Amino acid sequence: MLLIIADIGGYTRYMTANAKTLAHGQVIITELIHAIVREIALPLEIAKLEGDAVFLFCRKSPDALQWMSMRAEISRSLLTFFYLFQKRLQELSQSNHCTCQACSHIEKLALKIIVHSGEALFHRVLHFEELAGVDVIIVHRLLKNSVPAGQYLLLTESAMRELQFPETVTFKPGSETYEDIGRLTTAYHDFDLQPFTGGAAETKTFGARYTQAWQTFGKLWFGPFSLRGPSFRNLPGQSGRAGKMGFAILTLLLTPIMLPFGAVVSALQAIRMGRS
Numbered sequence: 001m002l003l004i005i006a007d008i009g010g011y012t013r014y015m016t017a018n019a020k021t022l023a024h025g026q027v028i029i030t031e032l033i034h035a036i037v038r039e040i041a042l043p044l045e046i047a048k049l050e051g052d053a054v055f056l057f058c059r060k061s062p063d064a065l066q067w068m069s070m071r072a073e074i075s076r077s078l079l080t081f082f083y084l085f086q087k088r089l090q091e092l093s094q095s096n097h098c099t100c101q102a103c104s105h106i107e108k109l110a111l112k113i114i115v116h117s118g119e120a121l122f123h124r125v126l127h128f129e130e131l132a133g134v135d136v137i138i139v140h141r142l143l144k145n146s147v148p149a150g151q152y153l154l155l156t157e158s159a160m161r162e163l164q165f166p167e168t169v170t171f172k173p174g175s176e177t178y179e180d181i182g183r184l185t186t187a188y189h190d191f192d193l194q195p196f197t198g199g200a201a202e203t204k205t206f207g208a209r210y211t212q213a214w215q216t217f218g219k220l221w222f223g224p225f226s227l228r229g230p231s232f233r234n235l236p237g238q239s240g241r242a243g244k245m246g247f248a249i250l251t252l253l254l255t256p257i258m259l260p261f262g263a264v265v266s267a268l269q270a271i272r273m274g275r276s
């Protein structure tokens with residue numbers, strides 16, 4: 001079975017220091033995760049969706065020929081995730097009017113994908129099925145690694161044997177050592193060195209730009225209502241409950257005057273997007 005984690009991080013503690021930046025950080029990361037999740041299709045399946053990460057798996061086909069074509073398809077999907085991430089990141093950055101730390105540092109966010117091939121069991125916890133086993137631990141442990149890159153695809157030796165990437169996607173050798181697991185031979189592809197240039201810049205009409213700016217505005221504005229606690233492992237500055245509540249109440253009180261304000265802000269943003 002292939003075990004895959006896609007994980008978004010890059011904000012530091014000071015970038016998410018208060019309730020507003022934390023809420024905006026969560027909204028932005030959620031949008032980016034959704035951009036990937038929307039495109040997940042068989043043979044890839046979602047095992048678990050966390051705040052800033054999604055854990056996927058793929059059952060290996062017992063038919064060797066079928067698996068040959070499947071593995072090329074999976075490799076393509078993984079590369080597509082980076083493209084989708086980059087595309088949505090650009091959209092969010094362009095349509096964003098906000099100057100908070102989380103919004104003005106969107107480009108610090110990076111996607112890492114970790115792939116390991118091994119065995120896993122479905123373990124039933126109450127009504128949920130969870131993947132369990134040593135290899136599940138390994139792929140999670142690999143989230144903390146020594147890869148000298150911000151945005152990368154990291155494969156274990158066993159995953160490297162299973163997947164098949166185009167020749168243009170080059171890998172560098174690496175290794176990781178964990179106290180309880182031992183030494184793992186890995187390989188990684190650095191997306192910082194080869195930035196994604198796929199898809200020429202689209203020219204959008206004013207109407208399309210306005211809609212995009214308005215959607216981003218709305219999502220950020222209502223961000224405090226969607227705060228869901230500790231599932232965001234990569235957001236360091238978790239503000240207190242009182243801070244979150246206070247911010248949510250403030251948001252609610254200001255919502256009536258937000259609509260005309262947001263309409264103006266979105267229009268200005270749409271004009272600005274047209275110039276850039």
Ligand SMILES: [Zn+2]
Binds near residue numbers: 024101220
């Ligand atoms: Zn913001």
